Amino acid sequence: MNSEHPKGFLQFILDELKPKGKIFTPFNIISGITIMMAIGVLVNRFSNGLGSVVHASQELPWGLWINFNVITGVSFAGGAFVVTFMVYILGLEKYRPIVRATVLYALLAYMFYAGALLLDLGRPWKVINPIIGNSFGISSVLFLVAWHFILYMGALFIEFCPAITEWAAWKRYRKFFVSLTLAVVIFGIALSTLHQSGLGALFLMAKPKIHPLWYSEFIPILFFISSIFAGLSLVIIMETINQRVFKNDMSFIHKSSHRNIILSLARTCAGALFVYFFMTVLVFIHGKNYTYINTPWGYWYLVEVLGFVLVPCLIFMAGYRYRNLILVRTGAVMAIAGIILNRLNISTIAFHWYDKTVHYPTWMEIVVSIAVIFTQILVFRWIIRRMPVYRESPQWVSGESQNKSFINYEKRRKKWKVLAE
């Protein structure tokens, strides 16, 4: 394989590791400072315990790192399973240009948010316990979520491997990974269904502690449905930003398909939001929750459900109807805000709602939370600038192995037919 890299593979990697573009841009400076500060905070956290850094409380055991980075952040990574479903299962080729970017975003999200989970664990050196099998807590929802995180990260990695192999010019491996794609996508969708809902199921036993407006036995289903539009809304925003930031790393097909993709995603989002809204109303009526509506908590609930679920749903519909990208983007921002609101309501704000004391995160918690996101963006950028995510695949990837799922299916079918005969 060395023939692909005239100076040798090691030199190729070393060259690629060097930064491309200007170093002292405003974004780099801000993210650099944040990350340095976060490292300082983390040194403190590991030498003096969690309490020296986070707003420690026996009543609200999970702080910003879990409730925001893990529980909220993972729902935004849901875009990957929806987009791969549309492209590989339904064969909707028009979404093909955004598959790699979405999968890459999700892969990094899982890596960094699982990382945030490690920061918040009191005894992170024991994290191997549920993995190596010396103590499987199979009755635990968190056990399921943890395992699904790991397996799904593997699945996403394999889904992204074609891009890596194209970058490193590993022709033979590329073929192997492409052949795995459909299987891995199906596995990934099943895993996503379960762990997106599993994140909600983590709160099922906290029944007496969560305000009845937010607690229902349907939390897992609501979490799953909301992860669909959360993920897609994030894809809309991410694509909008990337169209500007990565102009020079983007092939013509990505630029030209952008408008159409965003509008189609808006329609899907509107649908998912409507289903979610409908389910929420059903839960509200069946739980006889209207008795709580005329309280401060009830108003807050209405802000979330009407202002950040129904309104973005209508905005998405209007945006699709009038083919207006600005409306769609507004809807996406609002839907994202709605998801953050919903997840934080369940996990923090309406958790122990009967306590009079209000818990605010410390500045150190916030710095680390933001630093995790910044690191993810930096790695994302590093990969986009180097690997064929938005760029065209290298010449040696022949036209047919741009892995159009339908063509692949046709080929596979022919092969089976030959085998069967």
Add this chain to the structure above:
Amino acid sequence: MAINRRGFLKTLGLAGVTLTVGKSFGATKDKKSATEFNGILYDSTICAGCQSCEYACAEQYGLPTPMDSPSPGIIRKTDETRRVVMNSYNTSKGEQYARKACMHCNEPACASACLTKAMIKTDEGPVIWREEKCMGCRSCMISCPFDMPKFEYNSPNPKIQKCRMCFELMKKGKKPACVDVCPPEALLFGKRRDLIEIARARIYAKPEQYNHSIYGEHEVGGTGVLYLASVPFKELGFRDDLGITSYPEYNKTFLYSVPAVLVLWPAFLLGLNNALFERKLKIKKEKEEQS
């Protein structure tokens, strides 16, 4: 019946799974039904609020000696330095005391939430935390309806602190430290079934002195620590809205749906994929034939 290789392997796999999984599931159930849990009965009408239980517990586990004492209006909570607290309440029948500590549920939410089995319900009855297993995720704290597990936030090697009903002493045939020391014998240690009988007998013997219910007999599916009091338990700071369902039940529907989703969902997706692409293929062929 002809058996091909695929069919044979399938049968073999199924048999293997039933043998390994089926056996282990069955075994735990048998063991559970054969044991009787130990428990503690606390009688608030006898308790004088002397805090001897707090001192004994602190001494037993090397925790700091409590410096404050119960007084009405102040709610003292268990935390990482005290596993049991005595509280005083102004009730409809004057000042009453209530001891608060881990309830040692029959089916504990904390143990069900634990992904490393660090928190377990022992066959003897106590719910105990095991240091070598715990990874500090604190989902036991999220799940516990009584908010009893407490986390040492200010330690680089944090532990979960909560009452373990002196599991080690119990194994030596001794009573828990707090029960052993209680001067007026407001605390009783014994088999849970016997304790319920004793509690009922006390209510029958002095019906005017007691509130006619035992807190913990049915709450959250039954708890190992049982309470008697002269007033409704709400006045003593107990929650009366916890229900009588054991908390792991709330997870059950979700957990049972997991294998179904993992099996049916991929099959459905594959079928959907095939059906859609078959149709595309058909349309393509028809078009080719037309042209």
